[in-house]
Amino acid sequence: MKYTIDNEERPIYLQLYKLIRDDIISGVYSYSSRLPSKRLLADELDISTITVEHAYALLCDEGYAEARERSGYFVIFRQADGFAASAPASKPQDSSYHAAHNYPEFSVSLLSRTMRRVLTEHKDQLLEKSPNAGCVQLLEALRQYLARNRGIYVDIDQIIVGSGSEYLYGLIVELLGRNRVFAIESPSYKKIEQVYRAAEIRYELLPLSYDGIDSAHLAASGADILHVTPYRSFPSGVTATASKRIEYIRWSNKQDRYIIEDDFESEFSVSSKPSETLFSLSSHDNVIYLNTFSKTISPSMRVGYMILPRHLVKTFADKLGFYSCTVPTFEQFVLAELIDNGDFERHINRVRRNKRKELSDKPQK
DSSP: OOOOOOSSOOOOOHHHHHHHHHHHHHHOOOOOBBOOOHHHHHHHHHOOOHHHHHHHHHHHHHSSEETTTTTTTOOOOOTOOSSSSSSOOOOOOOHHHHHTTTTOOOOHHHHHHHHHHHHHTHHHHHHHHOTTOHHHHHHHHHHHHHHHHHHOOGGGGGGEEEHHHHHHHHHHHHHHHSSSSEEEEEEEEHHHHHHHHTTTOEEEEEEEEEEEHHHHHHHHHHOOOOOOOSSTTHHHTTOOOOHHHHHHHHHTTTTTTTEEEEEETTOSSSSSSSOOOOOOOOSOEEEEEESSSSSTTTTTTOOOOOOOGGGGHHHHHHHHSSSOOSSSSHHHHHHHHHHHHHHHHHHHHHHHHHHHHHHSSSSSO
């Protein structure tokens, strides 16, 4: 076994997960092949079998492997998957899906204490106009948070803050150009289509199958830009598998194609690690990442952010850098404080623990 575990801040199970995942993607472990046993890996790396089990659990969560009773773990990821025959299209789930995903609200008392602290400690700065891309304090807090939790490593000049996803969709249209053809999931969050229709740009509706956008329709699409919600599409509830995420990236490898990754709600994954982002998986610097705080804190917190590919930073500054930030300075400082002092992540982790407990307590059919 060639794996080496470093003495670094990242947990050992995450290091092992990444090493095995990279070998699966590169073909070292082919489709349907058996992965090394937990005991073998534990002995050779001098770690516990529980640590190996956690790494394998993540591989299963993200669609790289599956556990077979009394047989071990087997690879279910195929690089060649996709661009094949159509799979059955997914039908939207009923409103019970949406109701089941109304997560506990952020603590009002904690939020009010944070607001009072920000008013006390930053009262003079709060009267200043925010920089157009957002306050440095929030941009830096987001930069560190994304590195810690999403495997996204960027500079603060790649981060743009705005008042919600719809506003950011509009900026992306202006940035990439109205002569482009966009493709969106069908069904999808209705405001995505509404924004593109209002902007009078051409767009295609690509039907969802059980694992993401139907491969045949994606291959036949004439779009330049693919707008996806890979974690869990609304209202269908479809989550893109690991193979499908790689398929999206392969689709975008052609010259001048882009992916818009709408990562809404992903923080509340029941997995011990949120699913991989297309932004972190891609090596082509052509994924625009979006997220908001409307689900993690409150719908009234109209704050979103997007991460630009490095090569688009100057283009954005030249074309759209004159737009003023649409989020009040006060709200930006409050969010920065919540992220910096750990309250935001503690809330996320608490909700995820509760979700895992609900699932474990649920009677098995």
